[in-house]
Amino acid sequence: PNTLHQRMSEIVPNRLSDIRIIRTKYGKGNLGNVTVDMAYGGMRGIVGLIWEVSLLDPEKGITLRTHSLPELLPRLPRGRRGSEPMPEGMLWLLLTGEVPTKEEALGLSAELAKRGVVEPWIEDVLDQCPKTLHPMTQLSYAVNACQHSSKFAKAYASGVPKDTYWQYYFEDCLDLIAKLPLIAARIYRNVTRAEGAPPVGRGLSVDVSLDWSGNFARMMGFESDEFDDMLRLFLTIHCDHEGGNVSAHTCHVVSSALADPYLSFAACMNGLAGPLHGLANQECLLFIVKMREELGDNASNDQVEAYVRAIIKSGQVIPGYGHAVLRKTDPRYTCQKEWAEMHLPDDPLLKLVGQLFEVVPRVLAEGGKVKNPWPNVDAASGVLLNHYGLKETNYYTVLFGVSRALGVLSGTLWARICGLPIERPKSLTSEEVVRLFGPE
Numbered sequence: 001p002n003t004l005h006q007r008m009s010e011i012v013p014n015r016l017s018d019i020r021i022i023r024t025k026y027g028k029g030n031l032g033n034v035t036v037d038m039a040y041g042g043m044r045g046i047v048g049l050i051w052e053v054s055l056l057d058p059e060k061g062i063t064l065r066t067h068s069l070p071e072l073l074p075r076l077p078r079g080r081r082g083s084e085p086m087p088e089g090m091l092w093l094l095l096t097g098e099v100p101t102k103e104e105a106l107g108l109s110a111e112l113a114k115r116g117v118v119e120p121w122i123e124d125v126l127d128q129c130p131k132t133l134h135p136m137t138q139l140s141y142a143v144n145a146c147q148h149s150s151k152f153a154k155a156y157a158s159g160v161p162k163d164t165y166w167q168y169y170f171e172d173c174l175d176l177i178a179k180l181p182l183i184a185a186r187i188y189r190n191v192t193r194a195e196g197a198p199p200v201g202r203g204l205s206v207d208v209s210l211d212w213s214g215n216f217a218r219m220m221g222f223e224s225d226e227f228d229d230m231l232r233l234f235l236t237i238h239c240d241h242e243g244g245n246v247s248a249h250t251c252h253v254v255s256s257a258l259a260d261p262y263l264s265f266a267a268c269m270n271g272l273a274g275p276l277h278g279l280a281n282q283e284c285l286l287f288i289v290k291m292r293e294e295l296g297d298n299a300s301n302d303q304v305e306a307y308v309r310a311i312i313k314s315g316q317v318i319p320g321y322g323h324a325v326l327r328k329t330d331p332r333y334t335c336q337k338e339w340a341e342m343h344l345p346d347d348p349l350l351k352l353v354g355q356l357f358e359v360v361p362r363v364l365a366e367g368g369k370v371k372n373p374w375p376n377v378d379a380a381s382g383v384l385l386n387h388y389g390l391k392e393t394n395y396y397t398v399l400f401g402v403s404r405a406l407g408v409l410s411g412t413l414w415a416r417i418c419g420l421p422i423e424r425p426k427s428l429t430s431e432e433v434v435r436l437f438g439p440e
């Protein structure tokens, strides 16, 4: 079958010619006005980026290369084991715009397994991290260290022509995606080891007969087929959420200075580690567990509502609810909730997830301050992980990050294919705002 690189090499020239035509025809099109409030307000609503691989609709949720999640999930190829789609298929789709055949996805899976090696000194660096160093910090640290073997950085330094950059960038992206399960599993094993036990040391390696998720699960120490399938689903659906969110945008802006994929993705992970973004999945499970401790297993909706109101009154946010762009229930929440209802219907935490869904949107909608009262991707994911024994909440964002590599590296690779220039929006001072709009 086609390798991903062959298919990309066929697609790239056609797509570049399409983009040239689009720019000639519509280059002067106006994408909207920017107000002073938008500049102070986190740039909400300002269209200022091209991100080829996904688009977020406020009502319908994410479309990945024009496919909505509910439409896409049944169509993505399954591997030799399990019944959930392989994230490798999602990677193929994001990069090429085409749903791969099963053979193509399996070929990519085998290629990633072959590339899944990490320099031993980086393993040693991770083994020397204190157990208490946050797993996201360790992930960012290790990804930065992998920059040592960047093919793009080396090619750039040797002066290769600009229109070949993407080829080296592509190599780095696949290498990095292939290394992530090994890095992330080592972090998991190290942070969860018993007090006084030695770090992982040598002996953690990718099994070429397993897929990307199966390898990740096995290296973390999980053995069940159901866990593998849950991980496949998790890694498939967390991959991308268009270009303006903190993690994707960070990857994009850092890479626009021609920093290689390792440096760009490490920066992206630092953004994902913020509590208003990826860290919310950790915060969300902690919130649900604490609520259960206080209310017990038979709480009424009225009790849940009183608990939620008290949290909001104390000035905290309800993790897992709200979104900067979405205005309806996140389809990524829905598919995780459906999985949970099928596989862990009696989990007491799942019951609380359901009760929160009945209570929180109504409470948040009161007063009209919160623009989106509905659940986002993080509202249910922790309950799944916890159910299968992955209880270390401070690790959850690492899983989000491993999945996010598929989307942000695809989007960023396409930015390099298109030769987008270094990013440099204009900023103003408050004095300048007054000078522009104020009285003499």
Ligand code: CMX
Pocket: 245, 275, 276, 277, 278, 280, 312, 316, 317, 318, 319, 320, 321, 322, 323, 324, 325, 364, 369, 370, 371, 372, 376, 377, 378
């Ligand atoms: N609980 C309580 N208050 C909330 C809220 C929530 N879940 N969501 C929004 N609000 C508040 C905001 O804090 C803000 O209050 P102030 O004006 O007092 O600062 C007000 O409502 C308006 O916010 P908004 O315009 O609706 O939302 P933003 O675009 O500013 O922020 C987000 C979006 C996601 C940061 C916010 O909804 C939030 O903090 N949610 C909880 C954290 C979370 O789940 N994050 C994960 C998002 C998905 C992801 O990136 O992984």
